Amino acid sequence: EVQLVESGGGLVQPGGSLRLSCAASGFTFTDYWMTWVRHTPGKGLEWLASIKRDGGEKKYADSVKGRFSISRDNARNSLYLHMNSLRAEDTAVYYCATGPFYFEYWGQGVLVTVSS
Amino acid sequence: EIVMTQSPTTLSVSPGERATLSCRADQSVTSNLAWYQQKPGQAPRLLIYGASTRATGIPARFSGGGYGTEFTLTISSLQSEDFAVYHCQQYNDWPLTFGGGTKVAIK
Numbered sequence: 054e055v056q057l058v059e060s061g062g063g064l065v066q067p068g069g070s071l072r073l074s075c076a077a078s079g080f081t082f083t084d085y086w087m088t089w090v091r092h093t094p095g096k097g098l099e100w101l102a103s104i105k106r107d108g109g110e111k112k113y114a115d116s117v118k119g120r121f122s123i124s125r126d127n128a129r130n131s132l133y134l135h136m137n138s139l140r141a142e143d144t145a146v147y148y149c150a151t152g153p154f155y156f157e158y159w160g161q162g163v164l165v166t167v168s169s
Numbered sequence: 170e171i172v173m174t175q176s177p178t179t180l181s182v183s184p185g186e187r188a189t190l191s192c193r194a195d196q197s198v199t200s201n202l203a204w205y206q207q208k209p210g211q212a213p214r215l216l217i218y219g220a221s222t223r224a225t226g227i228p229a230r231f232s233g234g235g236y237g238t239e240f241t242l243t244i245s246s247l248q249s250e251d252f253a254v255y256h257c258q259q260y261n262d263w264p265l266t267f268g269g270g271t272k273v274a275i276k
Binding site for chain 1: 170201203205207211212213214215218224225256258260263264265266267268269270
């Protein structure tokens with residue numbers, strides 16, 4: 054069974070940093086591009102970043118380029134999202150998902166709240 | 170970036186009725202279009218990719234159509250578990266973009 058489990062969310066002050074993790078199991082992690090997507094009630098779903106199977110190619114949304122960094126550790130079957138210079142508008146539920154284009158498998162999501 | 174617009178924002182339908190949701194792109198995405206269902210507190214679930222191909226395990230009452238800039242998701246006979254928010258997403262070009270969602274509510 055495919056499982057994606059996010060962790061690392063929480064409350065952070067504006068300007069702060071956070072690292073999200075996504076632990077993958079039940080499939081061959083190195084066969085898949087991986088992606089981060091977030092959801093807010095007001096804006097809906099927003100694609101943030103994707104990373105190639107070997108980590109050699111990364112894509113970012115303009116809204117997070119230069120502030121967020123996607124990475125993966127294939128030995129640990131893990132995906133990461135390093136988030137810096139956080140803003141109130143980054144408050145959302147963050148999901149990891151498989152795929153570079155459409156997203157077949159999703160984690161349960163982790164809440165990030167940016168507030169003072 | 171490609172802007173995706175979904176309509177209507179809310180669709181009120183009775184159980185057993187047919188629901189048709191629309192998604193429009195402001196430029197052609199050919200058939201690189203996916204649909205997702207999302208229930209409160211849950212992750213999105215992939216329903217359709219390639220504009221019309223059902224994902225694994227998706228019931229046949231869900232069907233997708235369209236090409237280019239105009240797409241539809243049809244639920245032929247709404248079941249109680251189908252009341253949810255539906256999102257379309259283009260993957261023809263980076264950045265990948267989603268529509269704003271359509272909520273299918275009980276009439």
